[in-house]
Structures are given as C-alpha cells and as structure tokens.
Amino acid sequence: MRVLISGANGLLGQHLIRSRSREAEILGIVRSRDSTGSRGEYETRELDLTQFSEVIQVLDTFAPEVIIHTAAEGRVDAVQKRIDEFRALNVELPSLLSEYAKNSGAQIVHLSSNAVFGGGAESYSDYSRFDPINGYGVLKAEAEKSVIEQNPNALVVRPILMYGWPQPSGRQNPVTSWISSLREGKMIRVVDDVWTEPLAAWDCAEAIWCALDERMSGPLNVSGGVKMSLFEFAHAVASVFDLDSSLIDPASSGDFPTLAPRPRSTSFDLRRLKEELDFYPSSPMEGLEKLKRDESAIAH
Numbered sequence: 001m002r003v004l005i006s007g008a009n010g011l012l013g014q015h016l017i018r019s020r021s022r023e024a025e026i027l028g029i030v031r032s033r034d035s036t037g038s039r040g041e042y043e044t045r046e047l048d049l050t051q052f053s054e055v056i057q058v059l060d061t062f063a064p065e066v067i068i069h070t071a072a073e074g075r076v077d078a079v080q081k082r083i084d085e086f087r088a089l090n091v092e093l094p095s096l097l098s099e100y101a102k103n104s105g106a107q108i109v110h111l112s113s114n115a116v117f118g119g120g121a122e123s124y125s126d127y128s129r130f131d132p133i134n135g136y137g138v139l140k141a142e143a144e145k146s147v148i149e150q151n152p153n154a155l156v157v158r159p160i161l162m163y164g165w166p167q168p169s170g171r172q173n174p175v176t177s178w179i180s181s182l183r184e185g186k187m188i189r190v191v192d193d194v195w196t197e198p199l200a201a202w203d204c205a206e207a208i209w210c211a212l213d214e215r216m217s218g219p220l221n222v223s224g225g226v227k228m229s230l231f232e233f234a235h236a237v238a239s240v241f242d243l244d245s246s247l248i249d250p251a252s253s254g255d256f257p258t259l260a261p262r263p264r265s266t267s268f269d270l271r272r273l274k275e276e277l278d279f280y281p282s283s284p285m286e287g288l289e290k291l292k293r294d295e296s297a298i299a300h
C-alpha cells in the first residue's frame, strides 16, 4: 500500500511512520532533507507544499493509495498575525489534496484541530458546530468544510494538545519545553485557566491507522480523554520526570495579552473513537510514563 505522508518530520508524521505496518510503502514529504529522520528507512521528497504544481507532480508519480496530510502552520500566534499568508498552506492545500484523492480513488486523512471550537461548551461531539476564536482555528474550520465538500469520503482527524519527543530539529511541544526548562532549573509560568485533554502523539497515529483500516470518513475527535488545566498537566510532567515542581508558577491567560486567544476549556466527546474504532487512548499519566521510558530507550 503506497502511503504519502506530508509533514513527515513533524511530531505526528514521525509517529505515523514509526507505527506503520509492514505493507506500507511510505513517501514522506519534508520541507528540508537536512532534518530528515528517515535514515534511509523510507523514501522522502523535499518539497514546499505551497508549490501546488510540484505537489501534483509528486502525487501523479507516486500514485498514493493513502494520503495522510499532517503538514500545516501550527504556530497559533504566527497565524493570528499573518492569517492571509497561511491560507494557501492551511486551507487551499488540504482542499486540493482532498479533490485529488476523490479523483484518484485514494483514501485521504486531513489533520484538523480542536481549535475549530471556541472552548465555551461543556463538551464537543464529532459533529459540533464550529466556533473558532483565533485565526488558526478559523483556517482549520475553513479547511475542514472544504475537504469534506470536495470529497465526502475524506477523514478529518481533530487532535488536541499533542505531546511526544520531536525530531531534534522539530517544533517543541509544551511537555518537552517544560522538561527542558525545569531540567535547567528555570522557572516556568503555566496558565491555570485553560483546560484541555492532552493527547500522546503515538495514540493519535494509532487512531489514524485504525480509522484507515475501517475506511472511516467524516470528522473524528481524538484526545487523551482526561481533562486537566495546563498548570495541572505541568505538575504531572514534573512528577513523572522527577523535576522540581516549585519552579512552576501559576499564571492566568490575561497575563499574556499579546498572544492569540486560546479555547478556555475543551472536552471532547470521543464517541466515534471509542464506539466505532474501539480505541481507548492513554491517560496523560500513562502517556507521560511512556514518554519517560522512550527517553531512556533513546539514550541507551
């Protein structure tokens, strides 16, 4: 099975590749080969994904049976300041890939985000109405609509705050940057008025492979299933990694007025994940314990 993965060097891309089945022949799209983690174990192609004619050429040549589109501009504050600059990458590209998949008969998975929701509801179902409160969420909502309009068989996966070890050159996530700072004995300020359901990147990857096996389509919420504030989560990280929790200073969102607004409280109803895929994600504590074991394994 030929599988094209965009964002192959990203956090999720790397975990998808690690958990691939033996039958999967991977082509990983990377922005730069300098940072590739492939070590020759799978094919990579260097490509700026906003060059749509080159994207089509690569698709025509590789003829994927599955397209997993993880690449996006995920820096919420960058998108907030320059929303028009990122529309091609975050909206037009997924729409184009979805249309291509419909015409070629490939399965497509597009990565969306909990940011399509504003965080004011008690719980969000797979089919809740969009109400984004920042530019990144606005683009993700536009992309979801367009992906499904182009191709009703597309699967749209919505992860929430993912953690895992990134590539050495990859984007840090809150967990890995907290660990680095606390190891250096630096104070960190973490908000106690934003609640989320942290998700292990490897669980998101497994859920995607499962959904592909089941030929699932439409929207799919994926989270770690346990709601906690970022402050509580930072304490859990300190506890699992034996770090000094007195360095974690509570803050409120109002202390960061220049940042884009974040959904205050996001809780996912994981009905499709659990009932249709029989998939039960790791709790944050289970996930952090595995993260710690994985670090020791990398070190030895």
Ligand SMILES: NC(=O)c1ccc[n+]([C@@H]2O[C@H](COP(=O)([O-])OP(=O)(O)OC[C@H]3O[C@@H](n4cnc5c(N)ncnc54)[C@H](OP(=O)(O)O)[C@@H]3O)[C@@H](O)[C@H]2O)c1
Pocket (backbone or CB within 6 Å): 006, 007, 008, 009, 010, 011, 012, 013, 029, 030, 031, 032, 047, 048, 049, 050, 069, 070, 071, 072, 073, 074, 089, 111, 112, 113, 114, 158, 159, 160, 161, 162, 163, 170, 171, 173
């Ligand atoms: N991480 C989260 O907590 C989270 C939560 C909700 C939703 N999501 C969504 O889930 C998906 C995967 O997230 P992630 O954390 O794995 O993202 P990530 O680590 O930031 O990876 C994204 C990848 O996309 C690549 N990319 C960006 N622009 C590109 C371009 N113009 N051409 C080629 N490649 C390009 C990046 O390449 P470079 O490394 O060269 O920049 C990077 O490897 C994204 O769509 C994200 O919006 C993530």
